[in-house]
Amino acid sequence: MKKLMVFLFLILVLVALPVLGACGAPPPAPATAATGDVKTLKIGSTLPFTNSLGIDTKKALEMIIPAFNKAGGLTVNGQKYNLDLVIYDDKYTADGGRAAVERLVNEDKVKFIICQVGSAPIVAGLSVTEPAKIPVFCGGASEKIIDPKMQYTYGTATWRTNLPPLFPLLKKAFPNAQTMVNLSPDDETGKALARDHANIATKLGIKVLDNIFYPRDTQDFAPFATKIMSLKPDIMDYPGAVAGTQFGLQFKALYEAGFKGAHISPMPPNMVEVLAVTPKESMEGLISILPSTEIPNPTAMAKQYKADWTAKYGGWSVASLTWIPAFYAFVEAVKKANSVDPEVVSAYISKNGLQWESPNGKGILVKRPDYKVDRFCDTVATLDFSLYKGGNFEYLGTISAEEALAANQTAFGGQWK
Amino acid sequence: MSLGLFVQLLVNALTIGSIYILMVLGLDIILRGTKILNFAHGQLYMIGAYVMFLFFQMLHVNYIVSLLLAGIALAIVGALSYLGIFAILSKRFTVSTSFSYRLLLSAMASVGLMMILQQGTLLAFGTQERGIQSPFPQILDIFDVRISLLRVVIIILSVLVCLGLYLLMYKTSFGRLLRAVSYDPEAVTLQGVNAFWILVLCFALGSALAGLAGAIIAPLFSVTNQMGQNVIFLSFLVLLLGGIGSYRGTIIGGLLVGLLLSFGFQFLGGVAELFVFMLVIIILIIRPGGLLGEATE
Known part of the structure; x- marks a missing residue:
């Protein structure tokens, strides 16, 4: 009986050791x-x-x-x-x-x-x-x-911080441009950037006719384009837009509505996505950041x-x-x-x-x-910076x-x- | 308002309205025939757009053929969905199962189908937006009014689909059977007709309409796995507005919503959608069955 008790005790110790060890284990691996x-x-x-x-x-x-x-x-x-x-x-x-x-x-x-x-x-x-x-x-x-x-x-x-250097280039490429409309998503990014862009444009002497906001998942920009055309802006700005497929849909709607002014985008457009939904001609007049890999x-x-x-x-x-x-x-x-x-x-x-x-x-x-x-x-x-002209990005310069x-x-x- | 602006707003309204009409006609056919409130209808619309992307953009199949293939593919998806989910579910119902309980369970099952289709598309195509080159990139410039040819084609195609549907429903024996099943499936069965397969075809036809709507609109917008969720909510509103069970009501409802969204946005901005909801509430208070529907079970 005594031997059995000792045996059971040893078994218990063997079983308990790993459990006790885990209780005292160090905390999960630090960062x-x-x-x-x-x-x-x-x-x-x-x-x-x-x-x-x-x-x-x-x-x-x-x-x-x-x-x-x-x-x-x-x-x-x-x-x-x-x-x-x-x-x-x-x-x-x-x-x-x-x-x-x-x-x-x-x-x-x-x-x-x-x-x-x-x-x-x-x-x-x-x-x-x-x-x-x-x-x-x-x-x-x-x-x-x-x-x-x-x-x-x-x-x-x-x-x-990228608009103050961009606007002088815009004025150089489009000297007669006086008015602008912001087309932005109605979220934190869009509203913050629309405010910023409107402030900077006003300081640089450009009149902001309207800030128009759209839900981030919008696909039909025809109503927006029709409204923008009735305002007759010289410049279109897209603060906060994701410069991919949706950007293309915005250009397509404006092109179909007959817009022929300047476009500015501080974000380099993803042309594969953009041109999958809109013709090249719709991009004419776009001044945007040129990716540093694409400069001369x-x-x-x-x-x-x-x-x-x-x-x-x-x-x-x-x-x-x-x-x-x-x-x-x-x-x-x-x-x-x-x-x-x-x-x-x-x-x-x-x-x-x-x-x-x-x-x-x-x-x-x-x-x-x-x-x-x-x-x-x-x-x-x-x-x-670059200007989209004749179906290609024309390098404007480096700041x-x-x-x-x-x-x-x-x-x-x-x-x- | 100038004539040019009016025409552009009208074309925008008709384009959007016609897509909602196709969507809601499909919803209505399924609801009337099978008594299923199909929440997966938006996902069927999305898959139609993906099928269009696959055939027209990737495989360069002819535009009209791609549209037909999208319709056929979605009819098959719809039929399989009905056989795999709703037919099994309906076998669990007994004579004593109330209509409202059947409707609720079917709606819940359609939510499950919605998730399956959504996740399946996500796995197959990923999360990235896809673009489809416009098959009709030309702009019609008539007296200083610029209209995209694609939008005109979309409106014409939608009218043709509606006409085809009218002929199918009112001028063929299949249409008569379909309508008969929607009124009283038991009576149709007593006439020796296999109502079950009529219901399968009914779900397939409704799904095909959603697929066609997605395929027709795909080159105008982009193809994303979120597009179904965006469209289904307004589709239900159009259904309520026009009245369940009324094709004419659906067409009027779709056009009204298109007009409200297009003209409303021009003059009221982003609150235009609010007016659609308000209109639906007002109509439902005055006419609980919608514009041309009847408020019966």
Whole structure:
């Protein structure tokens, strides 16, 4: 009997050991986990998987980050880090964005969030990332991203700063243009950009006849085009439009209604998608950002990016370029701060600013005194412009990041550096 | 308002109205015949657009042939859906099952079908929007009035489909059978006719109309997996407005909604849709059966 008791006791101990061990087990792997002598730094992104912007940005990140890791990854304080990127679908909506960001922060424990696209999901996610002190390097257009209350959020796209350099080119190409209509989606991105564009246009002497808003899922633009034609504008602006299929439908409707003026778009159009729904003639007179890979003498980085993309995915997508500067800004921020601690990185760049090179050119983090923001939070960057004429994009010129900074300071006032 | 502006607004209204008419005629045929409130009708419309994309844009099949193929494909999808879901469900009903309970269960089953079709399309075609080159890119410029030829073709095609449907329903024995089944399937069965297959054909015909509407509109817009959800809500409103069971009511309802959306947007902006809802509420208060329908079970 005694032997049986001892045997049972031993069995119990053997069974209990793993259970007890699990109770005292260390918490789930932290965002920086060691793999040999190389640690892993977990970063996150949320993108809309329903349009080409999100799909192509996802593909871009899935190309860039493995290559970056293969090339040695990040070295901070002598420690090597490989990046581990987690991406969720934000459905281009506030609800989707907030849910995706909550998952990234609370479940995946990411330390940084990069390359988000739409304002609605970004702004919704800020209520999670700001209290959690997670730096966000994002591309949305809303001015809420650079709100004075934000401390860990950085706008790394040029939506809020690319019009002052664009308008002088517009005036040069269309000297008689006096009036403009904004056609925007009726969401956070569209309304924020329509306000901005209207302000800038007014400051530059162009009369804004109307801001017309449409639901993001609109397909029939004929009623909008008919209304626009009755206003007789010289310039059409599309603040916040996704420059793909829907952009094509807008051009098609305006062309059918007889519009013959200028069009401006700070976003380079995805011509494969656009020309699938509208004739080339409808695009005549479009002044837009020309992707840095398509200018007469692209930088080595731009050439390499295009070559890598083409090798990996076959076709070429200019849309893939638009949102990736956030990744390069994030890498440079960690290097400059020499830390992977989100608070240290954020404190460093908010105070000292940041410059980075990406396939799109140079980016400079700037202050926004016009929004009463005294930390470095917004971006001016190299901008290449083109005019669509005779069925082709005609290169108009390149504005350096420094020139863009000067143009913005003149337009909005204050000291941005 | 200038004549040019009026004509352009009218053409916009007729284009949109005619698509809603085709959609709602399909909905109505299914509802009257099979007593199914088909929430998956929008997805059938979406699949019609994808079939058009596949044949016309990808395989470069002739425009009219592509349209016919879209109609046939959706008729097959509709028939299979009925056989695979609704026919099985209806066997569970007994004589004592109330009409409203049957309608509710069928509607719930159609929501399931909607999800299956939506996810299936998502898996097959992905999330990306697809564009179809216009088969009629010409612009008609008559006395300074610019009208897209494609819009005119869409209106003509819709009128032809409606005429064809009228001939089928009122001038053929099949149409008479279909109408008879919608009134009293038991009585038709007692006459020695297999009402079951008439119901299958009824669902197939309604689905084909949704598919045709999607295929006709596809080159004007783009093809997305969200397009069905956008159109179904207004289709139900048109159905209520015109009156369930009235083809003429459907046509009037579709045209009214098209006119309200087109002219309303020009003068009232984005609140025009609100006026459609208000009109439906007012009509339903005055005439609970809709403009030309009857408020009976």
